[in-house]
Amino acid sequence: MTLKQQKIDVTDRVVGKLKDGEIQLFLENESIGKIKLKDQIQVELDHHFETEQKKIYQNVTVTDQPDAKYTDCDDGGWC
Numbered sequence: 204m205t206l207k208q209q210k211i212d213v214t215d216r217v218v219g220k221l222k223d224g225e226i227q228l229f230l231e232n233e234s235i236g237k238i239k240l241k242d243q244i245q246v247e248l249d250h251h252f253e254t255e256q257k258k259i260y261q262n263v264t265v266t267d268q269p270d271a272k273y274t275d276c277d278d279g280g281w282c
Contacts, residue, residue, distance in 0.1 A: 205266070205267040206264050206267065207264070207265060208262060208264060209262070209264075210253075210260040210261070210263075211260060211263055212259075213230055213259055213260065213261045214258040214260075216230055217229065217235070217259050224239070224241060225237045225238060225239045225240055225241075226238040226240065230252075230261070234249075235248060235249050236249055236252060251263070
């Protein structure tokens, strides 16, 4: 079993709240970034999130082959 990075599209689950000239972004009540609405629109996201082609993605670590069994056993059968 190994770990790998994966991007999950969370665009439809992100909520924005307007406050002090910016839109604060939340995913399930967790602050994930903001959009500044001053001179130019700027999107600032936490390090686990990114934008790509008008969508917001969350970068997560998942197990590769989660159903694989641990097979490193000794001669006595202990794993």
